[in-house]
Amino acid sequence: MIEQQTDISIEVRNITKTFPGVKALSDVNLSVAKGTVHALCGENGAGKSTLMKILTGNYQPDGGRIFINGKETVIKSQKHARDLGIGIVYQERSLVKNLSVAENIFTGNEPRNQLGFIKYRELFAKATVLLKKLNININPQVKVATLSPGLQQMVEIAKALSQQPRVLILDEPTASITETETKILFEIILQLKKQGTAIIYISHRMTEIFKICDVVSILKDGCYQGTYQCEEITIDDVIKKMVGREMKQIDVTSFIQNETAIEVRNASGNGFSNISFSARKGEIIGITGLVGAGRTELVRAIFGADELASGEVYLNGAAVSINHPSQAIKNGIAYLPEERKEQGLFMDMGIADNIISGNLSAVAKHNLLNKKLIKTAANSYVRQLAIKTPSVSTKVANLSGGNQQKVVLARWLALNPTVFIVDEPTHGVDIGAKYEIYQLLQNLAKTGSTIILISSELPEVLALSDRILLMYKGTITGCIPRLLASEELIMEYASGLKKDSAQMQQVA
Amino acid sequence: MKKLLQEREAFLAIAIVLICIAASIAWPGVFPTFDNLSQVLLNLSIDAIVAVGMMLLLISGSFDLSVGSVVAFSGGITAYLLYYCGMYPLPAVLIGMSAAALVGFINGYLVAKAGINPMIQTLAMMGIIRGAALMISGSGIQNLPADFNVLGQSNFLGLQSPVWVMLLVVFSFDFLVSKNIFFRRYYYIGNNEKAAMLSGIKVQKLKITGFILASLLAGLAGILLASRLGASLGTSGKGMELRVITAAILGGASLSGGEGRIMGALLGTIFMAVISNIMIIARVSGYWQEMVLGLILILAVWIDIVLKDPRGLSLKARFTKLKTS
Numbered sequence A: 001m002i003e004q005q006t007d008i009s010i011e012v013r014n015i016t017k018t019f020p021g022v023k024a025l026s027d028v029n030l031s032v033a034k035g036t037v038h039a040l041c042g043e044n045g046a047g048k049s050t051l052m053k054i055l056t057g058n059y060q061p062d063g064g065r066i067f068i069n070g071k072e073t074v075i076k077s078q079k080h081a082r083d084l085g086i087g088i089v090y091q092e093r094s095l096v097k098n099l100s101v102a103e104n105i106f107t108g109n110e111p112r113n114q115l116g117f118i119k120y121r122e123l124f125a126k127a128t129v130l131l132k133k134l135n136i137n138i139n140p141q142v143k144v145a146t147l148s149p150g151l152q153q154m155v156e157i158a159k160a161l162s163q164q165p166r167v168l169i170l171d172e173p174t175a176s177i178t179e180t181e182t183k184i185l186f187e188i189i190l191q192l193k194k195q196g197t198a199i200i201y202i203s204h205r206m207t208e209i210f211k212i213c214d215v216v217s218i219l220k221d222g223c224y225q226g227t228y229q230c231e232e233i234t235i236d237d238v239i240k241k242m243v244g245r246e247m248k249q250i251d252v253t254s255f256i257q258n259e260t261a262i263e264v265r266n267a268s269g270n271g272f273s274n275i276s277f278s279a280r281k282g283e284i285i286g287i288t289g290l291v292g293a294g295r296t297e298l299v300r301a302i303f304g305a306d307e308l309a310s311g312e313v314y315l316n317g318a319a320v321s322i323n324h325p326s327q328a329i330k331n332g333i334a335y336l337p338e339e340r341k342e343q344g345l346f347m348d349m350g351i352a353d354n355i356i357s358g359n360l361s362a363v364a365k366h367n368l369l370n371k372k373l374i375k376t377a378a379n380s381y382v383r384q385l386a387i388k389t390p391s392v393s394t395k396v397a398n399l400s401g402g403n404q405q406k407v408v409l410a411r412w413l414a415l416n417p418t419v420f421i422v423d424e425p426t427h428g429v430d431i432g433a434k435y436e437i438y439q440l441l442q443n444l445a446k447t448g449s450t451i452i453l454i455s456s457e458l459p460e461v462l463a464l465s466d467r468i469l470l471m472y473k474g475t476i477t478g479c480i481p482r483l484l485a486s487e488e489l490i491m492e493y494a495s496g497l498k499k500d501s502a503q504m505q506q507v508a
Numbered sequence B: 001m002k003k004l005l006q007e008r009e010a011f012l013a014i015a016i017v018l019i020c021i022a023a024s025i026a027w028p029g030v031f032p033t034f035d036n037l038s039q040v041l042l043n044l045s046i047d048a049i050v051a052v053g054m055m056l057l058l059i060s061g062s063f064d065l066s067v068g069s070v071v072a073f074s075g076g077i078t079a080y081l082l083y084y085c086g087m088y089p090l091p092a093v094l095i096g097m098s099a100a101a102l103v104g105f106i107n108g109y110l111v112a113k114a115g116i117n118p119m120i121q122t123l124a125m126m127g128i129i130r131g132a133a134l135m136i137s138g139s140g141i142q143n144l145p146a147d148f149n150v151l152g153q154s155n156f157l158g159l160q161s162p163v164w165v166m167l168l169v170v171f172s173f174d175f176l177v178s179k180n181i182f183f184r185r186y187y188y189i190g191n192n193e194k195a196a197m198l199s200g201i202k203v204q205k206l207k208i209t210g211f212i213l214a215s216l217l218a219g220l221a222g223i224l225l226a227s228r229l230g231a232s233l234g235t236s237g238k239g240m241e242l243r244v245i246t247a248a249i250l251g252g253a254s255l256s257g258g259e260g261r262i263m264g265a266l267l268g269t270i271f272m273a274v275i276s277n278i279m280i281i282a283r284v285s286g287y288w289q290e291m292v293l294g295l296i297l298i299l300a301v302w303i304d305i306v307l308k309d310p311r312g313l314s315l316k317a318r319f320t321k322l323k324t325s
Helices: A048-055 A078-083 A101-105 A120-133 A149-161 A179-194 A206-212 A235-243 A295-303 A325-330 A340-344 A351-356 A371-384 A401-413 A431-446 A458-464 A487-494 A502-507 B002-006 B008-026 B034-059 B067-083 B089-112 B118-137 B146-153 B161-179 B181-191 B193-198 B203-229 B240-250 B262-281 B286-308 B315-324
Strands: A008-019 A022-033 A037-041 A063-068 A071-073 A086-089 A167-171 A198-202 A215-220 A223-229 A260-269 A272-280 A284-289 A308-315 A318-320 A333-336 A419-423 A450-454 A467-472 A475-481
Touching (some): A008 A048, A022 A037, A022 A048, A022 A215, A037 A048, A037 A235, A048 A086, A048 A167, A048 A198, A078 A086, A086 A149, A120 A149, A149 A167, A179 A198, A179 A206, A206 A235, A215 A235, A235 A431, A260 A295, A272 A450, A272 A467, A272 A475, A284 A458, A284 A487, A295 A308, A295 A325, A295 A333, A295 A419, A295 A450, A325 A333, A333 A401, A340 A401, A340 B193, A351 A401, A371 A401, A401 A431, A419 A431, A431 A450, A475 A487, B034 B067, B034 B181, B034 B203, B034 B240, B034 B262, B067 B089, B067 B118, B067 B203, B067 B240, B089 B118, B089 B146, B089 B203, B146 B203, B161 B181, B161 B262, B181 B193, B181 B203, B193 B203, B262 B286
Parallel strands (some): A022 A223, A086 A167, A167 A198, A284 A450, A284 A467, A333 A419, A419 A450
Antiparallel strands (some): A008 A022, A008 A063, A063 A071, A215 A223, A260 A272, A260 A308, A308 A318
């Protein structure tokens, strides 16, 4: 199962870590060889991040040993980890947006003169060389804030690589980048692999793992489930070991009714222009495209979170004017935002407080909150969505990603939306919760709600949508019915290679 | 025990009781007398009214540095109308309150709609309104009419009227903020403004309302103060903003918003007033008093951070972490 000892770059043995009330890791083993890409799989809460935080010196393990190049080592701090040659690209951004790319890459490590001033010419030159080596086309003098999320991710990677790490940890590196950028990233990974860097690759995206990784290790509930060569294991087996049960395929039933629920005519705004589409009751309509195609901007404007410069929105045949989310909610439109921590959740508040936040009057009598009503409502959604928590007053910050997403979903379900816009509903959610969310959206469609699904994960869009709208640079370039849809076709539209005439779109 | 300590209000209440017991033992003839304690209450009532508004703003994630100036401003306008224009008390008070509300509206509008940082907006307003208050009151307007002074100088059940007004304000706001769905929304805004907006909460409108309420309460405090003294001073309420923010933070508020209860603002004010009173009784110099209150604030917030740390790091672990990072 494990390869010969000599090539091992980093190894952990019997690592245990306990937090108050939770055993985050128990007896975990992992050994990563030089020049391999080693995937680490597990649901949210399985202990992947904890393990990585131990390797980067953020946490001290309660028990177990760590070997670097065969030598037992105690990783004392983040700086110590860096000195030992362990680099990490976190899932969350760690860049300073108002500083230049070069300054970000060499943070704390800038070339300085004797007086401690930064030598900018040398800094930019060094950055240029590094970026060129990685085949990333960014001017090192521009501010990070001006870059797309994908390019920012590339800067993160360049930053980690500027330390020339012997072990590079990538935590969900493709979560916010486009397919093209993913390709560049994979080329970089292959290049590093050739140079003998050991790479730990954490991702929820199985297809990616099987494309780029050599070895896969699996964690479940803090326990080590084994290490396998990618050639000798299938995606289904990995999922089975992560989840502990087999995943059902979702049914592709369609619940489309006849009446049109929402129609958008000639909508234009910041980031999109002249958009027209309609969706019927019970229909799940997917909107996909590359990051920056204007999908999120479009639905935010429909929901009233941003301004709709021109165009009309019709609900059940009647024109509505929506200038604030409160009006959208009154009209039965709900919106699950893209970034749940930044836009969806009140992290320091309890589950119940989060669930009721969309409609406080529903749990109030004479405008006064009623504890009993709150508890009943919250408990019913916790049960219905199988949110794993000790109580409804638990802070949302203490839940795993999947459970957090369910809390946001619960808030919107509580409003009985007729049109439910979900923006990347399974972003950073583990596979078990993912399927539960799919099921939930389908059930909602069954009861006659219209679902507008925005997603960058093509398998998700393909599996759920009755119809798929393609956006490219702020316009709709095509519309594919489920039966004709394929990943290749979607990519052709999404990358602007293919475009339907306006008439064709109407027909679809 | 740890659970109890995490409830700031309970923690403060216990601390206040213990300190009072200790002071009663140390100065049995001076501290626990009715005269001393009712004086303490009277002195803190003006601060406590202002602290209620500050707590509301802190819950919503902002604060108002201009409240101290508004205290002098509204008291000054009311006194001016009474003394120089011979106005009846009721319209004079209403105009004084409206002037305070207008200041709050301008603060709220510029913070919520124009996006000016509350620190900068209210710092500027603090200066502007202080100037206006000094202009109005000059070297002080004295000898205010008796039918106005009755507001702040009457007695009921042995306690003076400002104390009753303060108790009314504190308890009604405490009830509203913890139960009423309108006020409850301030917690959502303070916790995550973007998410609040996307949940259909009218963030801008609520923020403006919050600033108006904070200013109105400061205005009320200013009028009460003028009535109690029978005079208005352009310098009254100077330094009050920081004292009130300190009390609210001691009472459980956080500068990042989403935390605290109105009752905490009262307890924080009482705590500070009792400490000051004891230091006066013990003849500690004024310089020391300021230093002690500063130290208490740092200590309280630090203890809070340690108690609430989700990682459950002990104090010792925290120190070693600080050293390494």
